[in-house]
Amino acid sequence: MPERSAPAPIAESDLPTHFDFAAAEAAIGQAWDDAELFRAQAARSRRLGGERDPFTILIPPPNVTAVLHVGHGLNNTVQDVLTRWRRMAGDEVLWLPGTDHAGIATQNVVEKLLAKDGTTRFDIGRDAFVARTEAFVAETGGIILQQLRAIGASADWSRTAYTFSPELSRAVREAFVRLYERGLVYRGHRVIHWCPRCLTSLSDEEAEFHDSQGKLYHIRYPLADDPSQGITIATTRPETLLADVAVAVHPEDGRYAGLVGRTLRLPVAGLSIPVIADEYVEREFGTGALKITPAHDANDFEVGKRHGLPMPVVISAEGMMGEIADAAGRVPEAYAGLDRFEARRRIVAQLERDGALVKAEPHAHSVRRCYRCEAVVEPRLSDQWFVRMAPLAQPALAAVKDGTVRLLPEKWEKVYINWLDSIRDWNISRQLWWGHRIPVWTCANGHALAYRENPTACAGCGSTTLDQDPDVLDTWFSSWLWPISTLGWPDEERADLKAFFPSDVLVTAPDILFFWVARMIMAGYAFEDRAPFHTVYLHGVVRDMKHRKMSKSLGNGIDPLDVVARYGADALRWTLIQGMGLGVDVMLDPDDLDKSFAPGRNFATKLWNIGRFILLQVGDGAVTSRAALDAAALTLTDRWILGRLDATIAECDAALGPARPAGATWPVEARQQGMRLDAYAEAARRFVWNELADWYVEAAKSRLAQPGKDREVARAVLVHVFDHGLRLLHPIMPFVTETLWQRLPGRAVGAFLAVAPWPRAGGTTGGEAFDVVRETIDAIRGLRAEYAVTPGQPIRAYVADARRGAALADSAALIQRLARCALTIGPAPAGAAAHAVLASGLELVLPLEGMVDVGKECARLRGELDGLAKQLDALRGRLGNASFTDKAPAAVVDAERAKEREWAGRADQLRKKVRELCG
RNA sequence: GGGCGAAUAGCUCAGCUGGUUAGAGCACCUGCCUUACACGCAGGGUGUCGGGGGUUCGAGUCCCUCUUCGCCCACCA
Numbered sequence: 001m002p003e004r005s006a007p008a009p010i011a012e013s014d015l016p017t018h019f020d021f022a023a024a025e026a027a028i029g030q031a032w033d034d035a036e037l038f039r040a041q042a043a044r045s046r047r048l049g050g051e052r053d054p055f056t057i058l059i060p061p062p063n064v065t066a067v068l069h070v071g072h073g074l075n076n077t078v079q080d081v082l083t084r085w086r087r088m089a090g091d092e093v094l095w096l097p098g099t100d101h102a103g104i105a106t107q108n109v110v111e112k113l114l115a116k117d118g119t120t121r122f123d124i125g126r127d128a129f130v131a132r133t134e135a136f137v138a139e140t141g142g143i144i145l146q147q148l149r150a151i152g153a154s155a156d157w158s159r160t161a162y163t164f165s166p167e168l169s170r171a172v173r174e175a176f177v178r179l180y181e182r183g184l185v186y187r188g189h190r191v192i193h194w195c196p197r198c199l200t201s202l203s204d205e206e207a208e209f210h211d212s213q214g215k216l217y218h219i220r221y222p223l224a225d226d227p228s229q230g231i232t233i234a235t236t237r238p239e240t241l242l243a244d245v246a247v248a249v250h251p252e253d254g255r256y257a258g259l260v261g262r263t264l265r266l267p268v269a270g271l272s273i274p275v276i277a278d279e280y281v282e283r284e285f286g287t288g289a290l291k292i293t294p295a296h297d298a299n300d301f302e303v304g305k306r307h308g309l310p311m312p313v314v315i316s317a318e319g320m321m322g323e324i325a326d327a328a329g330r331v332p333e334a335y336a337g338l339d340r341f342e343a344r345r346r347i348v349a350q351l352e353r354d355g356a357l358v359k360a361e362p363h364a365h366s367v368r369r370c371y372r373c374e375a376v377v378e379p380r381l382s383d384q385w386f387v388r389m390a391p392l393a394q395p396a397l398a399a400v401k402d403g404t405v406r407l408l409p410e411k412w413e414k415v416y417i418n419w420l421d422s423i424r425d426w427n428i429s430r431q432l433w434w435g436h437r438i439p440v441w442t443c444a445n446g447h448a449l450a451y452r453e454n455p456t457a458c459a460g461c462g463s464t465t466l467d468q469d470p471d472v473l474d475t476w477f478s479s480w481l482w483p484i485s486t487l488g489w490p491d492e493e494r495a496d497l498k499a500f501f502p503s504d505v506l507v508t509a510p511d512i513l514f515f516w517v518a519r520m521i522m523a524g525y526a527f528e529d530r531a532p533f534h535t536v537y538l539h540g541v542v543r544d545m546k547h548r549k550m551s552k553s554l555g556n557g558i559d560p561l562d563v564v565a566r567y568g569a570d571a572l573r574w575t576l577i578q579g580m581g582l583g584v585d586v587m588l589d590p591d592d593l594d595k596s597f598a599p600g601r602n603f604a605t606k607l608w609n610i611g612r613f614i615l616l617q618v619g620d621g622a623v624t625s626r627a628a629l630d631a632a633a634l635t636l637t638d639r640w641i642l643g644r645l646d647a648t649i650a651e652c653d654a655a656l657g658p659a660r661p662a663g664a665t666w667p668v669e670a671r672q673q674g675m676r677l678d679a680y681a682e683a684a685r686r687f688v689w690n691e692l693a694d695w696y697v698e699a700a701k702s703r704l705a706q707p708g709k710d711r712e713v714a715r716a717v718l719v720h721v722f723d724h725g726l727r728l729l730h731p732i733m734p735f736v737t738e739t740l741w742q743r744l745p746g747r748a749v750g751a752f753l754a755v756a757p758w759p760r761a762g763g764t765t766g767g768e769a770f771d772v773v774r775e776t777i778d779a780i781r782g783l784r785a786e787y788a789v790t791p792g793q794p795i796r797a798y799v800a801d802a803r804r805g806a807a808l809a810d811s812a813a814l815i816q817r818l819a820r821c822a823l824t825i826g827p828a829p830a831g832a833a834a835h836a837v838l839a840s841g842l843e844l845v846l847p848l849e850g851m852v853d854v855g856k857e858c859a860r861l862r863g864e865l866d867g868l869a870k871q872l873d874a875l876r877g878r879l880g881n882a883s884f885t886d887k888a889p890a891a892v893v894d895a896e897r898a899k900e901r902e903w904a905g906r907a908d909q910l911r912k913k914v915r916e917l918c919g
Numbered sequence: 920g921g922g923c924g925a926a927u928a929g930c931u932c933a934g935c936u937g938g939u940u941a942g943a944g945c946a947c948c949u950g951c952c953u954u955a956c957a958c959g960c961a962g963g964g965u966g967u968c969g970g971g972g973g974u975u976c977g978a979g980u981c982c983c984u985c986u987u988c989g990c991c992c993a994c995c996a
Binding site for chain 1: 921922923924930931932933935936938939940941946949950951953955956958959960961962963972973975976977989990991992993994995996
C-alpha cells in the first residue's frame, strides 16, 4: 500500500461551501484502488477456516456492448450499498463484476456495423465474422465496467468475468455434456419460435407477447366433390393456408358430423385435404372448424402428429413464401419469394376475388415478437436442442417454497412458482455465429454425440469423418451458470468456489426472473446441489413522469454519467436509493434533472456543510474518544444525541435486516424482513440532518465558543456522532462521507471509512428530557410565527408551574438563542398574552408586550379547546364502553386512561386561560 | 382466458402482525442572507386513506363487492 501523507491542517479556504465532488471522486476512487480494499481474499472466508463470514454478490452481467443507463445505475447502486454495508460489518465481501457476451444482441450490433460498410456476415463468412466480433468486443467491451467505477461501485475488479472467456466457456461445455449424459439434453423436431430477422430460433421466453389489432379471416373451403357444400374456417394468418394439410372439427360437433372423412379443396393452392376430427378443436371459437398447418403452428403440429399428416413448410427462414420442405406444388408462382405479410395481403385479395372470403372481422390478439428486434416471430418446424426442464425445476421450486431462497418482494414468489409449475422444455440452440458452439459432433455413420474435448474420431464407431453442430447455445445457457462459473466451476478445488459459493444476495429487475434467476437456481441444484444464493432482491425500474420505462428508443432516458457530472455520484446514488421502496418503481423526470436529483444534491451539500462546520470548529487538536469520556460530564444534549444515535443505528439495522439466514432456510417470519433501503436511508438522513444538524450542532455552538472542559466534551461528542453518522451513510454516499471522515481529527494515516466498522449502539440514556426543551422551542417559534413577531423583537416566556419549569431552567440559554425568547419560571404578568399548552404538560405564556391581538388569541384558544374537547369525548366514549375495557389489551387501556388524564388537564388549563383572557 | 398486485397530500411514496390527533421527500404559501449550509433556516397540511357493505369495543390496516390502473402467464385458431 503506498504511503499516504497525513491530511493537511484544516483551513477555511480548504473547505468551500460546496463539495467539490469531481475532485473528490477522482482522488478517493484512486485511493481505494491503491489500497485494494475491495479485493476479496478467499482465505479469510470462514468456509476456508478464516475469521469472517463470506458475503458474495454476483453482478447481473451487463451486455458486453452495453453503455451505462440509469437502470444499470439503480441496479448497481443497490448492489454497492449492500456490498459496502457488509464490508463495514466485517464480512469478507466479494462483489464479482463482469459482462455477458450477449449472443443475439452483440451479433446484431456487429451486423449493423457490417451493413454500414456495405457488407454482410454471409459475405465475409463465419470465421471472419466471429473474429470481427471479438475485435469489436476487445475494443469497446467493458466500457460499462469503467462507468460503474465512476458511480462508486466497489466491486473486485481483479475478478472481472466474461461469459465467453476460455474459463467460462469450459464451464458451459461441461454443463452441456453433463446434462447430455444425464439425458436432460435432447434433440427435438418440433415447431419452435423463429425470428426471420435474426435468423435463429428463440426460447419461449425470448418470444414476447405484444397486443395487436389484427383481423380474423373467415375462409370457405369447398368440398372437392360438391363445391356447393364446404367448411368455413377462421384464421389470423391466411398465408399459412398454403401449408394446410387438413381441416379439423370437434368429433362431437353436429354441424360437421357428416363431413368428417370427406375431402376439401384448399383455396389458392387448389389441393385436396381431408376433414378430420380432433378434440383439440374448440367448438365455440370462430366457426368451430380449424385449419391444420403442422409446420407453422405448434398446436397444429401436435394435431398433425396424432393424425399422421404431412408437414409441408412454405415459409423460409427469412420469412418469404416458398416451397421449402415437403411442399411441392403448394406455393403458386405468383406468391413464391414474397414476404409473408405481402403474401397475406395478396392471398386475401385473391380469396376475395374467388368468393372464398366469407368475412374479415377485427380481432384483438397477442402476437409474439423477438425480444431483441421485435420482428414478428414465425412458428416454424425445425430440429433444435432442448433441455428437459421438469426434473431441474423440481428442486428450484422446493427451494423457494421452503424458504431456502427468498424472493423480495413477496409477490414474485407466486409468479415464480406459477411459472415453474408449468415449465416447458428450453430450446437452447441458436442459429447464430456469436456464442458457444454446441459441443456435439456427428460422424459419417450418423452418431451425434457430445464431447468434452474436441474429438478426432467418433466415440461410437471410430469414424474420423466428424462434423460439429453449426449452432451455438442460447446466451442464457452461459448466464445460468454465472454463480458457479465465475468462481471456478467445474474445478471443485478452486478456493473461490469453496470460499464464496453459495453467494448471498442476487439483485436484479424482475424482467429476467425466468430468463435468468429461476434458471440460475436450477443450475445451482443441477451442478452444485444447492441454491446459488439465499435472497433475490427484485427492484423496480426507472420510469419517467408519464410512467413510461426509460429507454433509448423513447428518448426519455437519463444518462447517469451526466448526473454524476452535474451533481456528483453521491447525489445520483442517494436519489435512487431514497426513492426506492421495496420493488417500487423510481420516477424521475428526464426533462428536469435539477428537480429529480434535488434530494441527493441537497443532502450531499448539507452533509458537506455539517462536516465543514465541525471540522472548522473542532480543529485538528486531540479529541477525547467516546469511551474515555466521563459520563458525569455529559450534558443533557450530549445524552440526547448519543441516545438518538443508538436509536438510529437500531433503525438502520432493522431496515437492512439480517444479512443471511441463521440456518439453512429463512424462517417464515424473516422471509420478508430487511432490505428496506429507503427506510434505512431515511433513518440515517433524519439523524444527521434533523437531529444532529438542527439541534445538537445548534446547541453545541455556545459550548464550543468557551474554552474549558465542557468545550472538550462537546468536541468529543460532536466528532463521535458525526463519525458514526458518516459510517451509516457511507454505503449510500461513499465519496462525500469518505472525504469528510478522513479529515476528522484523530484519523490514522491510511485509514478508510470504506472499511471502518459498522456502528453499534452504545447504550446512552438520560437524554429524553431534551425533548421537552425541543417542544418548548417549537412552541415559542410557532407562536412567534403566528403573531408575526419579527426575529429582532425580544419576547419573554413564563412557565407558571415551578416544578416543571425547573426542568427547563438549565436550557434557558439555548431557548434564548434558538427561539430568541427569554424564559422566566413563575407566573406571567396579567394582560393579553399568547398561550400554549404543550404535550409534556407545560403551559407557556408569552406576554408579547401589546403585540397580541386579544380577539385572535381568544379565537385560537377556543379552536384549540374545541378540538381537544371533541377528541376527549371520543376517548371517554371508548373508555366508558365496557367491551373496550374488557376486550382490549390492558396496555392499550392503560395508555388510553393516561391519555385521558393528560388531555383533561390540558383542557382545564385551556378553559382557565379562555376565562381569564376572554371573560 | 387464468393468476397476482396496487389505489393514502398537488406529485412520488411510507404506514409491520387492527390500538396516540395518518407521515416523509419534492412542489406550494409566509417570514428570514440568525457568519456551516439560500442546494439553507423558521413556520404552514392543502387528506371523505378509490366507492359501497361487513367483522370488531376500535378499521388506512381484516373480509366481501364494485370501479380504475398495473404486472405475470396463456395452444381459442
